[in-house]
Amino acid sequence: MPDINIDLFLALLKQEVASYQVPVVDLIAVQSKDPFKVLVATILSARTKDETTAKACSRLFAKAPEATALAALSQEEIRTLIYPVGFFKNKARYLAALPAALDTFGGKVPTELDDLLSLPGVGRKTANLVLAVAFGKPAICVDTHVHRIMNIWGYVETTTPEQTEMALRRKLPQKYWLTVNSILVAFGQGTCKPVGPHCDRCVLAAYCPKLGVTPRRLPRPRHKERPTLRLISWNVNGIRAAAKKGFVDIVQGLGPDIMAIQETKAHPEQLSAELTGMNGYEAYFAAARKKGYSGLAVYTRLKPIRVITGLGRDEFDSEGRLLTLEFDSFFLVNAYFHNAQPGLSRLDYKLAFNRALHDFVDELTAQKTVVLCGDLNVAHKEIDLANPKANEKNPGFSAEERAWLDTFLASGYVDTFRLFNQEPGQYTWWSYRFNARRKNIGWRIDYFIVDAGSRQRLKGAAILSDIMGSDHCPVQLELRR
Ligand code: SF4
Numbered sequence: 001m002p003d004i005n006i007d008l009f010l011a012l013l014k015q016e017v018a019s020y021q022v023p024v025v026d027l028i029a030v031q032s033k034d035p036f037k038v039l040v041a042t043i044l045s046a047r048t049k050d051e052t053t054a055k056a057c058s059r060l061f062a063k064a065p066e067a068t069a070l071a072a073l074s075q076e077e078i079r080t081l082i083y084p085v086g087f088f089k090n091k092a093r094y095l096a097a098l099p100a101a102l103d104t105f106g107g108k109v110p111t112e113l114d115d116l117l118s119l120p121g122v123g124r125k126t127a128n129l130v131l132a133v134a135f136g137k138p139a140i141c142v143d144t145h146v147h148r149i150m151n152i153w154g155y156v157e158t159t160t161p162e163q164t165e166m167a168l169r170r171k172l173p174q175k176y177w178l179t180v181n182s183i184l185v186a187f188g189q190g191t192c193k194p195v196g197p198h199c200d201r202c203v204l205a206a207y208c209p210k211l212g213v214t215p216r217r218l219p220r221p222r223h224k225e226r227p228t229l230r231l232i233s234w235n236v237n238g239i240r241a242a243a244k245k246g247f248v249d250i251v252q253g254l255g256p257d258i259m260a261i262q263e264t265k266a267h268p269e270q271l272s273a274e275l276t277g278m279n280g281y282e283a284y285f286a287a288a289r290k291k292g293y294s295g296l297a298v299y300t301r302l303k304p305i306r307v308i309t310g311l312g313r314d315e316f317d318s319e320g321r322l323l324t325l326e327f328d329s330f331f332l333v334n335a336y337f338h339n340a341q342p343g344l345s346r347l348d349y350k351l352a353f354n355r356a357l358h359d360f361v362d363e364l365t366a367q368k369t370v371v372l373c374g375d376l377n378v379a380h381k382e383i384d385l386a387n388p389k390a391n392e393k394n395p396g397f398s399a400e401e402r403a404w405l406d407t408f409l410a411s412g413y414v415d416t417f418r419l420f421n422q423e424p425g426q427y428t429w430w431s432y433r434f435n436a437r438r439k440n441i442g443w444r445i446d447y448f449i450v451d452a453g454s455r456q457r458l459k460g461a462a463i464l465s466d467i468m469g470s471d472h473c474p475v476q477l478e479l480r481r
Contacts, residue, residue, distance in 0.1 A: 004153050009204060010176055010183065016203045017186040024050040026182045028057060029133045035109035036066055036102075038134035039119075042126045043094060047086035050189070056082040060095075067107055071099035094121025111135050124162060132178050140168050141181040145188030152192065154209050227481045228459050229302075232256040233334070233373035234467075234474035235429070235446060239264040239275060239297065245469040248274050251281075254467070254474070257301045262336035262375045264295035264320075286310065288320035295320040296334050296374075302327055311360050316353050322360075329481060330369035330454070333361060337377040340395035347400055350377075354404050358411070361451075365412070369454035371479065372413070375429075375446050375472065380405050380415065383424050384444040396445060409449070416448045416461040416477055426463055429472045437471075448477035456480075 028034075028041045040060065045053040059081045064070035070078075079092035097120040102108065109130065110116055116127035124142075131139035140146075142165040150156045156167040172180065184192075191198045196216030199205050232254060236242035239261060251259050259281070267287045268276055276283055281299035286309045288294040304325040310317030323334045335357065338350035364370045378401040382388035391397040409415060417426070427442025436442060448461055459478035467473050 004155055004207065004209070006155060006172065006176075008207065009153065010180065012203050013183050013187050014179070017183055017190070020186040020190045023182055023185045023189075024054045024057070025129060025133055027054070034066075035130065035134035037061060039109050039116075039122070039126075039130050040070075040095065040098070042129050042133075043091055043098075043121045044082060044085050046091075046126070052085055056085045067099040067102050070095060091121060109134065111137070113139065124165065128165070129181060132181065136178060138174050138177045140165055140172065140177045142168065143181065143185060144194070145192075146181055146184045148194060149184050149188055149192050152197075152208065152211050152213055154211050229257045229479045229481055230255075231258045231260070231332070231371065231373065231448065231477045231479060232464070232474045233260040233262070233446060233448060233477075235262040235336070235375040235470060235472035237263050237265075237470040237472065239266055239271065239295075241265075242469045243272065243275055247469060248278060250467060250469060251278065251299060254464070256476070258325075258332060259299040260323075260332065260334040260373050261297040261299070262295075262334065264297050265292050266295060267291060284323060284325065286320045286323035289318045293319070294336055296323040296336055298323055298325055298332065298334055300325065300332075311353075311356050313356055316356055321353070322357065324364070330371055330479070331364045331367075333357075333364070333370060333372040333374075335372060335374035335376070337375060339377050340398060340401060342395065344393075344395055344398055344400075347395070347398065351400060351404055354408070358408055361413075362411075365451040365453070369457060369479075370451045371477065372449040373447065373475070373477070376405070377445055378402060378405055379443045379445055380409075380418075383422075384427075386425075386427070386441040386443070396443060412452045413449050414452050414455055414458075416450055416458055417444070417463065417475065419455075419458065420461045421463075427465070428463055428475055432471055446472055446475045448475055450477075450479075 025038060025041050025045055029038045041053065041057050044056050060078070063081060064073055075092050075096040078095050079088055082088050082091060085091060101119050105115060111131070113127050113131060116122050116130055117124065128139040128141035131137040132141050142161045144161065147158070147161040147164040150164055150168065151158060156164050156171070158164045158167055188194070191202050197213055199210060199213065199215035200218055202208065236247060239247065264285065264287065268285045278299055281301055282303065284298045284307050286296045304327055306326040308324040308326070310322050321336045321338070325332045338346055338353055340347040340350050361370055361372055377396055379385040379397050380402060385391060385397060388397065392399070425440055427440065427444050428446035430437035430442040434441065450458060457480040459480055461478070462476045464474040464476055
């Protein structure tokens with residue numbers, strides 16, 4: 001049996017329950033100092049909420065403040081007055097018989113346990129309570145709260161309230177006999193409840209052995225879902241051509257927070273006002289020196305902190321292939337990777353750019369989340385194109401380009417689409433020839449890639465293959481803010 005410090009426990013609880021509602025029987029004792037009222041209130045309080053007992057007492061004592069007045073009421077009248085206390089019919093019967101029973105004791109409430117036990121409806125608990133509360137006698141009233149809590153503490157090891165009373169008489173210092181019931185009733189009603197005691201906020205939690213207790217389970221604080229940003233990336237294969245196919249309406253219809261565009265093939269001054277000042281978005285551009293070639297744009301509802309054009313390296317920055325926007329919690333790196341060209345004639349240059357970009361992105365990742373998006377001009381694995389065998393030596397699926405992507409991802413980046421979707425036949429680019437799109441003979445070469453450390457921010461990734469207007473379709477990332 002655990003050895004608890006009963007002095008500490010009861011001292012802490014006395015302080016604790018001072019702010020709780022006082023059990024109604026104590027309240028009546030304090031207010032009236034009248035043993036008759038304490039006795040009647042105690043009888044009424046069995047199996048009844050304090051609030052209900054208090055109201056019933058108030059109605060009954062208005063008509064019957066002492067035993068003679070109670071004798072004048074019929075059992076039916078008493079029943080009506082005390083309703084709805086628990087077992088009100090039985091209690092009305094006891095109370096109707098009470099005045100006659102009290103006559104045996106001169107019309108007064110007796111002050112001895114055995115005499116009290118002879119009264120109708122008075123059991124050991126009630127008798128002890130009346131002795132303790134009404135007469136201040138060294139009686140221990142053990143109701144279910146006292147019995148239960150003393151066993152939870154391991155202070156007694158008993159199976160009935162009577163056994164607990166006997167055990168406490170032997171063990172509990174007498175100075176606590178008068179008060180222990182009131183304290184533990186209040187505590188048992190307010191904190192150490194019979195079902196799911198509130199151990200999480202209990203003043204005794206650090207000391208209590210909690211024997212046989214299943215504390216209440218607090219509802220888990222609901223995870224507040226962080227707002228999600230919807231990012232879309234799209235190689236439009238010429239923004240002016242796309243505009244003729246409804247580009248602005250498509251963007252407005254999709255309504256992303258950020259729209260990253262590759263292959264604009266235009267300088268900003270060549271664009272219409274609706275493309276440079278699209279409703280609801282700020283627009284940023286990175287054009288190639290050569291007109292009608294490559295080029296990037298970002299339309300954003302979020303205001304960037306900083307905009308970085310290119311890699312800061314002359315040999316790579318004339319073609320409008322990199323446009324980076326820094327936001328509060330992430331970098332968006334919008335990239336249009338080189339095509340290695342037939343015969344892989346530009347492969348070395350492409351791989352040099354790729355490595356420089358890798359270094360650049362690593363530097364950003366050291367600062368905050370990086371979202372790299374765009375046309376990488378490479379399908380990563382066989383699942384990512386319709387005819388892998390036929391394209392093994394071709395630009396976009398050469399071993400060298402795929403090996404670079406392997407290395408890049410292995411260094412700590414995530415191909416977000418494959419995180420959410422392992423299905424074959426998921427493509428983002430189709431040749432304009434041979435009805436390739438209709439037949440879904442395509443390649444997945446457009447990506448959203450995120451640093452692995454920010455994986456938990458990813459909510460979804462998708463290919464928006466229904467969106468027409470280019471030989472590529474948009475890809476989408478949902479990113480928690
Ligand atoms: S810790 Fe829990 S079981 Fe122990 S007294 Fe407090 S509420 Fe009751």
